Amino acid sequence: MNKLMGATFVVCSFVLLTGRVGAQTPRAYENAADNAMEAKDYYAAMQYFGKVLEMEPNRLDVSYRYADAARQFGAYGQAEVLLQQTLDADKNGKFPDVPFRLANVKKYLGKYDEAIRLYRRYTASAPLSSPLRKEAEQDIEQCVWALERLNNPDKTILIERLPDETPNTAQSDFAATMLGNTLVYSSFREIEWGDKNYPKRPIVKVMESREGAESAYAMFNDPKRHTANTAFSPDGKVLIFNKCDYVDVGAISCELYFSTQTAAGWSEPLKLPETINVPGFTSTQPHIRANENGYYELYFVSNSPGGKGGLDIWKVIFSAMGNCGKPENLSAINTTHDEATPFFAEKEKTLFFSTTGRQTVGGFDIYKSVLKNNVWEEAEHLDVPLNSSYDDLYFSLQNDGTVLFTSNREESATVAGDACCFDIYKATYLPIELKTLAFANPDEDPLAGVVFTLTEAPDATPSATKFSGEKNEADFAVRRRESYMVIAQKEFYTPDTVYFTTNAIPTDRKFLEKLYLTPEIxxxxxxxxxxxxxxxxxxxxxxxxxxxxxxxxxxxxxxxxxxxxxxxxxxxxxxxxxxxxxxxxxxxxxxxxxxxxxxxxxxxxxxxxxxxSMSAYLPISLFFDNDQPDPRTRYTTTSQTYEQTVERYMTRREAFIEKYTATLQGVEKEQAVEQLGKFFDEEVQTGYVKLEVFASNLDLFLKGGSTIEIMVKAFASPLASSDYNLALTQRRIASVRNYFRKFDDGIFEQYVRNGQLKVSTLPLGESAAAPNVSDDARDKRRSVYSIEASRERRAEIIEVRMFKN
CATH class of the missing domain: 2.60.40.1120 (Carboxypeptidase-like, regulatory domain)
Structure with a gap:
């Protein structure tokens, strides 16, 4: 802030300055110049050094110091001329750092190519221990970076200096914002305010201009102190601003004051506590944000202890009554150099600020950092021409999307040659177009008859909808620095959605988004x-x-x-x-x-x-009539095939139903008849059909060279003794083995003889019978004809083991 406001203390002519010098001799002027430099009154020092050179034009030491005063005052054009003269005349190398100083001035003038050559000239001869050598090497990198930025400006940004007098004057005008239809800004004014300095210094006042009318002084200005840097809360109920004082000829120190809106206007300003206005330090450039918790956040700039160095940005929570929490240093934003003029854009959740501690194309440059999940993301440099090779500060985003900012770039007013002053500028972002194209996925054929819907994310309400008709395209107007979503829809097609931001603008200001709709097939x-x-x-x-x-x-x-x-x-x-x-x-x-x-x-x-494999057919359950095959014997083998036994069994379907249901009546009998019928049709008959299919396809695998082992186990109802039932299950397995031997005129016989087909047995007898099956020979209805008993009389093909030869 001292640089910004200090550069404006040029309000008197040199004639007035001479009153501060006694005898008008070169030594007197030189002493006065040294005193002015010590007091940081660089303009006065320039005038005194100039007077010495008029009398003693060959004084290279004075020319060098004159250039230094001009550089620190911001009169870079004058400093450039003086340093070049010194460099050309210094044949003996009396001033070895002149190439560095001249390079530094040319950097601020945006002459980066020349600056790079001079920095390299300096580093070629400077001692390795020179502190300026490292700075020169860093400045070379910065100049290369700045050249790239300047050579690639954002052509969609239109910069205009606001009109003379309202607001810009011959002095500095800065810190502008719109409050409704009123422009509020700070301005140095040459008015009577009781200054005892000679000549009198200007004072800063807050000015207001409604709808472009002539500016007027704000009612809350302090008549005896600088009043500047207004910050209004988003709801318009709170005002925080600066009251400042000269602490030296040019230096200024500021304090922050708090006021609330009342029916009669702004309340009497109250000074914020010393945790914010730390005694002996400056607190300035406030900005107010309303956070998500119903409180206000004050962003401000201070050089108070606890920072990273120079001017830092701080944040503190406060209430509508002015009660403040503990200030927090934004260490992720701050550097060891100066940060200034914070502005938080609520919709974008982005902090804009100016800094000299990062890569810049000039002095102060504007950067931004997004607040995401309460973490500040890496700061990004704003494009040229918003930033220039001069000082650019006080970024303030307005409701209409334009930006007000402050700069001392070439177009600004000057008081002393090319030095001073800061003026207020407006940046307008030129209209941006979006063209959407629809294609059928995946062939990328143009797709007509599509409805395009543009939505400003994350808002779910569509902002525009267009129908492409016989074409596959639609055009929209979009805004800069927004996030958008486009949906393309068509009947019988899956919609496509694209998301994009308008942060990086193409040079032709036209975005192109292609959407691919998938046919619903x-x-x-x-x-x-x-x-x-x-x-x-x-x-x-x-x-x-x-x-x-x-x-x-x-x-x-x-x-x-x-x-x-x-x-x-x-x-x-x-x-x-x-x-x-x-x-x-x-x-x-x-x-x-x-x-x-x-x-x-x-x-x-x-x-x-x-x-x-043959396992795909398993399991296969094969059912038998009671005591079949070969009833009332204890043979462990049989000549019958399963085909013969099951065909006889199926002829006894009605007899089984009659015997089992003879004692039943009504619904119970009907249900039993149905259940036994299903057993014969869906279990006995189906098991035999599955065996036929199994056998029909077994030959395909055997011909392919596979060795197949069919694992069969058999069961019996518990009606007879265990040893009798064991023999019975062996006969049942034998009937299955006979079935395979005689199937289709014995096509499997060759495979049985050569060992390629085996039927392995696992007879179980009644040991595996279900416990609810009757073994009472006197109750044949249950022990012979019931479904439970019938299901126990079976053989099962449970596994097929296949081996490739």
């Missing part, structure tokens, strides 16, 4: 047994759009042979049906097939799976 896959052509349930259907990369999968389910999957948007794909115990079946769907299917339609594919 279904694939219905039906799965069947390859040999029987019967529906095959519980099959997993997979789709692979890219070899080895699964796109989707779905099971047909335990009671279905159909699976439906979306395939819109695929160029081509492979569909594979898989089931344990079966070889998978595959179909390839080409791009031409897909393209022929209209959006909203379904394509159909039938897939057929062959068993990969």
């Amino acid at each position: 279904g694939l219905a896959v039906k799965t069947f047994h390859e040999w029987t052509k019967e529906p095959l349930f519980d099959v997993l259907v997979r789709i692979y759009e890219t070899p080895g990369v699964k796109s989707n999968q779905k099971s047909t389910g335990a009671h279905s042979n159909e699976s439906n999957l979306p395939v819109g948007g695929m160029r081509m794909f492979t569909v594979i049906a898989e089931k344990e115990g079966y070889l998978p079946d595959t179909a390839i769907v080409t791009a031409e097939e897909l393209k022929a299917i209209k959006a909203g339609s379904t394509m159909y594919k039938n897939l057929f799976l062959s068993p990969s």
